[in-house]
Amino acid sequence: MDMRKKSQPWLVPLLILIAVLWAMGKNETPPSQVRPNPPPPANSLVSTPLHAAQPIQASPIYRFxxxxxxxLRNEPAGKVISTLKRGDKIQVFGWRDDWARVSPDGQPARWLSSKSLCDAVHCYVISRPETTRPARLSPQPIPRQTPSxxxxxxxxxxxxxIGPRGGRYCITSGGNKRYGV
Incomplete structure (x- = not known):
């Protein structure tokens, strides 16, 4: 028997089916990966609620x-824990007189003076008056007295x-020259 002459009709469609499935698997895009939020800058005090039971503010209050x-203090007018610098963005969770609480409920209290906070973007930038250089003065001629x-x-x-070599003098009552006047 000659096996080469027998055709196998199922082999060709099977190979086509495998090629189609392989091509479809290549075209599938991987599921989108959820990227975590980047960590806040080291000097900023941005906090997120730790417990689901905490009340969520309608809109967070941010100050600069x-x-x-x-x-940064442990209580209003209390012990200094840390310091912040100009332009740091913080979230305020509460107010007491002239003090702002920047720690969420359930966390150790952190307070700072609200007098040193502002709420507009770039409100913390120091405006420096434009310094102008004085106009270069042209040299003024030195008034010279005509020698007498x-x-x-x-x-x-x-x-x-004024003498011929620039010496200053006056004539005394005796008719002599007195220099260094």
Missing amino acids: VNADRLN YGSSCPCSSGTVC
Whole structure:
């Protein structure tokens, strides 16, 4: 018997089916991966509720530090725990007089002075007046007195004579020159 002459009609459709399934498997996109939120910057105090039983605020209240250094305290006017710097963004959970609580309920209390907080974006930027350089002054000619010779500058009148080499003098009542006036 010659096996080469026998055709197997099921082999060709089976190979086509495998090729189609393989191609469909290649085209499937993997399920979208859920990316975790990036961690907040190290100097910011952004908190998230730890317990599902905590009440959720309708809209969080965010403020910015508007001081070069702002002390973070364990209670209003209490012990300094840490410091924040200008421009740090924080979430405020409550208020007491001039103090803002920046820790969520159930967490150790953290307070800071609300006087050093602002609520607008870039409100913490220090506006520096534009410094202008003084206009370069053109050299002013030094007023020179015309040298006077003789008895036209007596010391009693306060008039000063200037000699040929720039020396200042006056004429005394005796007719002598007194220098260094």
